[in-house]
Amino acid sequence: MQNFVFQNPTKIIFGKGTEQRVGEQVKERGEKVLFHYGGGSIKKYGLYDRVVDSLEEAGVDFLELGGVQPNPRLSLIKEGIELCREEGVDFILAVGGGSVIDSAKAIAVGLPYEGNVWDFYSTEKEVEEAAPLGAVLTIPAAGSESSPSSVVTKEEGEYKRAISSELIRPRFAILNPEVTFTLPDYQTVCGAADIMAHVMERYFTKEEEVGFTDRLCEATMKTLIKNVPRVLRDPEDYGARAQIMWASTVAHNDLLGTGREEDWASHAIEHEISGIYDVAHGAGLAVVFPAWMKYVYEQDVARFAQFAERVWGVETDFFSLEETALRGVRELEDFFQEVGLPTRLEDMDVGEEKLEEMASKCTEDGPVGNFAELEESDVLEIYRMAV
């Protein structure tokens, strides 16, 4: 086990009706607030009104900026930064999924910075200051509600890049599973793939003596495998929605990675796809992860066999751990397919014409991944295996 520092101070307020506490939480922390959100769904289903009511009731002085798209765009972020400067905003409230929260984080970082906020994403430039923010989560997926990271897309050049800083961890996150009752199935399962991927990026490590966190990871994955089919059968199954939502936060709050070297190649490989094609990040991960597994599993057959047995209930073939390992990968693919996710690039109408370009961009800052260090040629092979 590696040495580590773990601290996650985000206050999680979880359960039925908890969005009614947003006003009180914001009022404690800000004088002038930007209420940042996405498209129409929060208006359609009443969450927008409930948040506004709570903010008004608490006497919060706020202005709004909606319009965040999936894979949040730099242009709207820049507009948000300008608006916050003009209006003297000192706290940002994100109401939405990972894209809205990531967009809010980018605004928070750009607000006190005189240069171009993209500098933080395109270089190693460290965040030294950021406005505080909080979140009301609507989609269990990205884990951004208690994570220190933000992923943003720059339209020119189709770049999708991430930053990480303790300064952008939300001060509070409000999680009401009822809000997720109205999520379309496809968004639910794309979210589930993202959560699974967050766990798998940590699970597949070469670090030894990490049995405890292995088991925490397995607990989280089994929770998804059990509960995602339940919500597809009954979108208003509160118990299943609640378990998925809490698992999504724990999957990415840093606990599961403590003492481990994490991988993150699949995320890097996927970002090139959704950066160009505007497919859902979770769908892209459902395509990339099985291909990545088939490409790298031979480097630690025992770990992949453990994954097969403990996560998928595959009976271990003691005379062929390799067979057991591959069976686990097939179980993952089958699960993704059964819940309605793509598992091949062609399922998402992504052709082969840009694979070389994507592999090149993915590795332009060097090899990706830690479980296996992947060069441009490796990444290209993984894209080809996903065709």
Added chain:
Amino acid sequence: MQNFVFQNPTKIIFGKGTEQRVGEQVKERGEKVLFHYGGGSIKKYGLYDRVVDSLEEAGVDFLELGGVQPNPRLSLIKEGIELCREEGVDFILAVGGGSVIDSAKAIAVGLPYEGNVWDFYSTEKEVEEAAPLGAVLTIPAAGSESSPSSVVTKEEGEYKRAISSELIRPRFAILNPEVTFTLPDYQTVCGAADIMAHVMERYFTKEEEVGFTDRLCEATMKTLIKNVPRVLRDPEDYGARAQIMWASTVAHNDLLGTGREEDWASHAIEHEISGIYDVAHGAGLAVVFPAWMKYVYEQDVARFAQFAERVWGVETDFFSLEETALRGVRELEDFFQEVGLPTRLEDMDVGEEKLEEMASKCTEDGPVGNFAELEESDVLEIYRMAV
């Protein structure tokens, strides 16, 4: 799943050599520091010197108060409060196990309070202010290094009582598994029993739709079951020590109880034993828990069968879940015995003469427990089953 609020801001600094960072951590937070510790073991094995070196190197102005005993005493706490007042202490550093940290928490609470610090323990009086504190942990057991609770013993009347307040959660906790290499076997296993108990107090609930946290609990228990025998075979097995130490903190950092109604009857029942007899808290729990289980398991046979299968690998008898459930309790008892823990009161030289008195004191503020609400007569029966 119940609504919940979860926030644990304690900064965990984990791994080899991390006690060298104590000076830097304290220096950030206090001007005048009380270095609080227990008996001779931290001096014998060099930790005392390493802490002093780190404090001096960071230029920390500190004074010392050693002598904390297991089941920390109110008298020393009062002495600590006086000393801190005279010297203008504004930060408390606990170096030791749960008793030392709990004693430091009591001093932290008593310092700004004009009355008797026992008031907080003996009544519902809420903590409104406390000095900040940090910890260097030496025994994985109590989880006090990131918990909001403190348990103290008042010598007159042999009372052992607990408080809980966010204000006494340590600001940082330094966990170096190497420090635990020199723990005597008996302390190691008493610690393990305490950790198991912290998980089981949360695991046994009547709350529904808590599958995710069930699995997190099971992951933690399996980690102990696997690694405790390893450190008994080789006390310097870093990987095993590290997994036990990190599991001990996670077991009691509130995550495993999120959304659940917790029980805590066994702790209350045990406190009466170690309050009078001065037996190790963990040993007392190893005696009380199996007796409690046998007394209450019929109230939720399915949960106890799940415990048997998932935690202990008992093969489910589908025609008698009750047999499966009882088999799990026997596995727990066997495990405790195999690692050298008592499982009966007589193993700890505790006779039957005070059982009535203990049952009466245990329930003097009303019934204990939530999985099953236990009156005085129930508690007495559990003590008798543990004879």
